[in-house]
Amino acid sequence: MKYTEEHEWLRLEDGIVVVGITEHATEALGEIVFVELPETPIDVSKDDDVVVIESVKAASDILAPLDGEIIEVNSILIENPALVNEDPLGTAWFFKMKLKDDGELDGLLDEDAYKELIS
Amino acid sequence: MTDLKKTPLFDLHETLGAKMVPFTGYLMPVQYPLGVMKEHVQTRTHAGLFDVSHMGQVIVRAKSGTQADAALALEGLVPMDILGLGVDRQRYAYFTNENGGILDDLMIANRGDHLFLVVNAACKQADIAHMRTHLSDTCTVEELEDRALIALQGPAAQDAMATLTNATSEMKFMDVANVNLMGVDCWVSRSGYTGEDGYEISVPTSHVEELTKALLALDAVEPIGLGARDSLRLEAGLCLYGNDIDVETTPIEANLTWAIQKVRRNGGARAGGFPGAEKILDHIENGAPRRRVGLRPDGRAPMRDGTQLFADGTSDNSIGIITSGGFGPTVEGPVSMGYLPQDLAKVDQEVFAEVRGKRMSARVVALPFTPANFKR
Numbered sequence: 075m076k077y078t079e080e081h082e083w084l085r086l087e088d089g090i091v092v093v094g095i096t097e098h099a100t101e102a103l104g105e106i107v108f109v110e111l112p113e114t115p116i117d118v119s120k121d122d123d124v125v126v127i128e129s130v131k132a133a134s135d136i137l138a139p140l141d142g143e144i145i146e147v148n149s150i151l152i153e154n155p156a157l158v159n160e161d162p163l164g165t166a167w168f169f170k171m172k173l174k175d176d177g178e179l180d181g182l183l184d185e186d187a188y189k190e191l192i193s
Numbered sequence: 194m195t196d197l198k199k200t201p202l203f204d205l206h207e208t209l210g211a212k213m214v215p216f217t218g219y220l221m222p223v224q225y226p227l228g229v230m231k232e233h234v235q236t237r238t239h240a241g242l243f244d245v246s247h248m249g250q251v252i253v254r255a256k257s258g259t260q261a262d263a264a265l266a267l268e269g270l271v272p273m274d275i276l277g278l279g280v281d282r283q284r285y286a287y288f289t290n291e292n293g294g295i296l297d298d299l300m301i302a303n304r305g306d307h308l309f310l311v312v313n314a315a316c317k318q319a320d321i322a323h324m325r326t327h328l329s330d331t332c333t334v335e336e337l338e339d340r341a342l343i344a345l346q347g348p349a350a351q352d353a354m355a356t357l358t359n360a361t362s363e364m365k366f367m368d369v370a371n372v373n374l375m376g377v378d379c380w381v382s383r384s385g386y387t388g389e390d391g392y393e394i395s396v397p398t399s400h401v402e403e404l405t406k407a408l409l410a411l412d413a414v415e416p417i418g419l420g421a422r423d424s425l426r427l428e429a430g431l432c433l434y435g436n437d438i439d440v441e442t443t444p445i446e447a448n449l450t451w452a453i454q455k456v457r458r459n460g461g462a463r464a465g466g467f468p469g470a471e472k473i474l475d476h477i478e479n480g481a482p483r484r485r486v487g488l489r490p491d492g493r494a495p496m497r498d499g500t501q502l503f504a505d506g507t508s509d510n511s512i513g514i515i516t517s518g519g520f521g522p523t524v525e526g527p528v529s530m531g532y533l534p535q536d537l538a539k540v541d542q543e544v545f546a547e548v549r550g551k552r553m554s555a556r557v558v559a560l561p562f563t564p565a566n567f568k569r
Contacts, residue, residue, distance in 0.1 A: 104229055105230040107495065107527075108494050130230055130420060130520055133549075
């Protein structure tokens with residue numbers, strides 16, 4: 075698993091990267107009440123706003139972690155935004171993407187580096 | 194951060210695991226470990242305890258010793274019937290300015306030989322200066338710095354209070370009373386800011402922690418932070434000063450005309466005589482250009498304060514603005530309040546809000562979003 079400084083996690087599965095947000099992020103955001111996902115497929119550049127989530131407190135953007143193409147979104151979250159709080163590392167993934175360059179994953183944080191970031 | 198004040202319950206909030214944030218000059222609990230959503234539901238279904246000690250507590254007393262003199266003097270600053278406010282009764286009020294705008298909203302209680310006012314934290318210094326400027330000939334205006342204020346709200350509030358006293362169960366909505374709680378003289382009103390039954394309790398600073406701990410020790414009572422306080426008052430259709438009402442909104446625009454008793458309106462025995470009376474009474478007679486309404490977004494996206502409103506999906510000209518908005522945990526969906534032109538301020542009217550560059554439809558609905566649950 076890889077992480078970004080924006081509190082996203084990335085998991086490489088059969089050449090596809092699954093993206094979600096960390097438990098630390100959901101704790102900071104509070105209960106999620108709204109998720110807006112992009113139409114797919116869509117080409118994205120690193121740091122593009124791709125997902126909007128709203129908690130009981132405020133709206134936040136989730137950014138594209140790297141360049142690539144989002145090929146699938148987790149539509150369950152539209153009907154059940156609370157799943158993000160319940161299972162952020164599992165069933166509440168946000169989108170799947172094909173990276174322009176899989177090698178760029180190596181530039182992201184590993185688990186130890188992310189833990190240090192949030193400690 | 195060094196300038197932020199702490200309420201007498203600060204240490205208890207920390208012990209309870211609250212997340213503290215700056216709010217109108219105070220470090221206040223925004224939420225406890227329960228979280229905003231569960232705190233909200235707790236208050237609607239059982240009881241919640243709020244620290245509102247940041248609010249201003251003020252005593253206005255007639256120099257003549259005759260309570261009516263203080264009531265009549267205060268009527269020069271608010272468009273309410275204060276002379277007719279019964280002993281041990283409380284009333285919602287607002288200070289108006291010469292333009293008919295609202296300087297602050299407040300509660301005024303008639304406590305027999307003085308008037309007791311509770312004003313917003315952000316406005317309290319200005320309110321006190323305003324009263325001293327205009328009332329000093331006839332009244333003393335005293336800010337109470339040695340009393341804390343807590344609110345116990347929710348359907349279980351009556352039974353929770355009954356564990357400490359038998360004096361509060363029979364109180365009706367907006368009654369006030371001196372009540373001995375745990376050996377201390379407290380000033381209790383049956384009122385609140387959640388749309389639920391409940392009490393607001395003014396208690397000496399020295400005893401507030403003990404009283405709060407006793408209430409929190411009950412199974413039905415949990416501490417509630419500012420986050421849920423805001424979603425509760427929003428669902429109840431209650432205004433937040435600075436968001437939904439301010440110096441730019443007249444009481445009629447703000448849909449608060451109900452708070453102006455007949456005796457202060459045209460034809461009443463003490464009509465006018467408050468700042469901005471001409472404009473306010475004209476708005477009552479002839480209508481105001483815009484009105485505060487409730488809005489239910491058709492989609493799931495919350496429409497928050499500052500969001501512009503439009504008549505349709507394409508036009509460039511904003512027709513109004515959202516002044517409060519978020520997710521309503523009891524409604525289980527997004528809820529907002531905002532201002533619309535008078536001709537569009539009717540139930541079922543469709544309007545469009547621009548959220549992140551996209552036009553999203555919403556409908557005007559009657560307020561409150563959740564039925565009030567007061568002890569009448």
